[in-house]
Amino acid sequence: MLNEVTISRAIITRYMDKLSAALDLDVAIVGGGPSGLVAGYYLAKAGKKVALFDRKLSIGGGIWGGGMMFNEIVVQEAGNGILQELDLQGTRYEPGYYTLDSVLVTATLICKAMRAGLQIFNLIGVDDVVIKDNRVSGLVINWGAVSTLGWHIDPLTLFSRYVLDATGHDAEITTILVRKMGVNLNTETGAIVGEKSMDAETGEEDTVKNTGEVYPGLLVSGMAANAVCGGYRMGPVFGGMLLSGKRAAELMLHGLDHAR
Ligand code: 48H
Numbered sequence: 001m002l003n004e005v006t007i008s009r010a011i012i013t014r015y016m017d018k019l020s021a022a023l024d025l026d027v028a029i030v031g032g033g034p035s036g037l038v039a040g041y042y043l044a045k046a047g048k049k050v051a052l053f054d055r056k057l058s059i060g061g062g063i064w065g066g067g068m069m070f071n072e073i074v075v076q077e078a079g080n081g082i083l084q085e086l087d088l089q090g091t092r093y094e095p096g097y098y099t100l101d102s103v104l105v106t107a108t109l110i111c112k113a114m115r116a117g118l119q120i121f122n123l124i125g126v127d128d129v130v131i132k133d134n135r136v137s138g139l140v141i142n143w144g145a146v147s148t149l150g151w152h153i154d155p156l157t158l159f160s161r162y163v164l165d166a167t168g169h170d171a172e173i174t175t176i177l178v179r180k181m182g183v184n185l186n187t188e189t190g191a192i193v194g195e196k197s198m199d200a201e202t203g204e205e206d207t208v209k210n211t212g213e214v215y216p217g218l219l220v221s222g223m224a225a226n227a228v229c230g231g232y233r234m235g236p237v238f239g240g241m242l243l244s245g246k247r248a249a250e251l252m253l254h255g256l257d258h259a260r
C-alpha cells in the first residue's frame, strides 16, 4: 500500500542528498543551454564533481525553439563531429550544413550529460558569486521563482574551484561580478565589450575564440563569451555553442589537473 508521507519523505531526503553533495564542487555551471550542457558532459565524463544550475523549469536554454520557433537547428561539419561524440547525427542538407530536430538534440544533451555524472538543478537561479582572495570561488543560489517574484529571501552558498558563466546573451554572472566588484576582466578593454550584430560565419569563430577565463576562477562560454568579449551573433546555427562548451571543459580540466 502506498503511503503518501513515505513518498514525500523519499523526495525530500533524496533531494537534500543531491543538494548537500553539490555544496563543494570542482565546477559549478550556470545555465543549461547548449554550451553549459556540453561543458558539463565533458567535465563529468572526466570524473570531475560538477553541477549545473538553471533558474527555469526546463533545461536546454535556446535550443528548444530552433530558429524562430521552427524546431530544427543547423550545425556545420565541426559541430556535427561533437554531436557524433554524443550519439547524435545531423542530416546533411547541403555540403557543410547539417540539420537536427531541436527537441531531440536538447533531450539527448541532457540525457548524455546526466548519464556521464552531471548533476542538474533546474529551478535554481544564481544571483551572485563568492569571492575569496580575488578569485571567484563559488555561487550564491536561490529558487528561480523567488527572483521572478522579486521577494527578498536570503540565498544559500556553495563553493567551487571554477564557475562557468553559460547564461547566454545576458552573461549574467560576469555582469554581476563587474557591477558589484568593479573588477577588470581579461577582455580587450578590461570591461564587458557587448555582443555584436549578426554575422554567422564570424560569430561561430568568435564563440570558440572568446571562450575562456575572464577573471580568476570564472570562465565564459557560448553567447555569454560573445557578450563579454564582443563577438558577433550567429542565429540558429549551434556548432559554435557545442565547441565552446567543449573548449571551456578542456580549459577547466587543465586548470584542475595542474592546480597545487
Ligand atoms: C540560473 C540562468 C541565469 C541565472 C541565465 O541562452 P542559452 O541557450 O545559452 P548558450 O550560450 O549555451 O546558447 C546560446 C544559444 O541558445 C543562442 O541563444 C544562440 C545560438 N543565439 C544566436 C543568436 O543570434 O541569437 O541558455 C542559457 C541558460 C537559460 O536556460 C537560462 O534560463 C539560464 O541560462 N540562466 N540560470 N541563474 N542567473 N541566467
Ligand code: FE2
Residues within 6 Å of the ligand: 062, 169, 223
Ligand atoms: Fe540567441
